Every structure is written in structure tokens, then in C-alpha cells.
Amino acid sequence: MAIQLTAVALANLAAFALRFDGAPPAWAMAACAQMMPWLLVIRAVTFVWFRLFEGLWRYAGIYDLRAIVAAVVTSTVIFVALVQSPLGPQVYPQSIFVIDSLLREWVARKTY
Numbered sequence: 001m002a003i004q005l006t007a008v009a010l011a012n013l014a015a016f017a018l019r020f021d022g023a024p025p026a027w028a029m030a031a032c033a034q035m036m037p038w039l040l041v042i043r044a045v046t047f048v049w050f051r052l053f054e055g056l057w058r059y060a061g062i063y064d065l066r067a068i069v070a071a072v073v074t075s076t077v078i079f080v081a082l083v084q085s086p087l088g089p090q091v092y093p094q095s096i097f098v099i100d101s102l103l104r105e106w107v108a109r110k111t112y
Contacts, residue, residue: 014099016028016096035083073101
């Protein structure tokens with residue numbers, strides 16, 4: 001679980017780096033730092049709910065792939081709602097949601 005949450009954090013940081021061509025401005029990194037704990041909690045709860053931490057991933061199949069996609073989409077929708085709420089930062093790049101989700105999908109397939 002710790003490895004997966006580390007991958008979540010790295011995917012989000014990589015999304016910011018990709019969005020800003022490797023040099024995110026200070027305001028973007030402040031928004032990233034403000035929302036990172038929320039992102040980690042949301043992804044962890046969602047991944048547990050979709051049972052991604054159970055079973056043998058050596059024998060993963062199409063059902064497991066669907067569970068990964070569903071967990072990432074669900075957690076991203078929840079995270080977007082949180083960012084858009086009064087609890088979120090005033091400015092958060094919209095493209096980060098897509099880039100982060102795609103990176104997370106890719107990382108999930110490589111690490112599971």
C-alpha cells in the first residue's frame with residue numbers, strides 16, 4: 001500500500017512537471033502541496049474500496065484492469081469535486097487531472 005501511495009504522489013508531481021515543462025511556478029507547487037494529502041487519502045480509500053490491494057497480481061486479468069480504471073476514475077472525480085470546493089486552492093490547473101489520471105493508470109499497470 002505504501003508503494004502504491006508513493007506512486008500516486010510521484011504521478012501527481014510528474015503531472016505538474018509535464019504541465020509546466022519541468023519548471024512549475026511557485027503557486028502551482030503550493031496548490032500541489034496543499035492538495036497532496038487529500039489526494040493520497042482519496043486514492044487510498046478508493047483503492048481499498050475497489051479491493052486493489054487484495055489478491056495475486058501475478059494472475060491479474062481483465063476484471064482487475066476494470067477495477068483499476070474504475071478506482072482511478074472514481075478517485076479523480078472525487079478529487080476534482082474537492083479541488084472545486086471552497087476547501088481547494090483558488091487556482092489549480094485543470095489539465096493536471098487528466099495528466100495525473102493517465103500517469104496513474106500507466107503506473108498502476110506497471111506496478112500491479
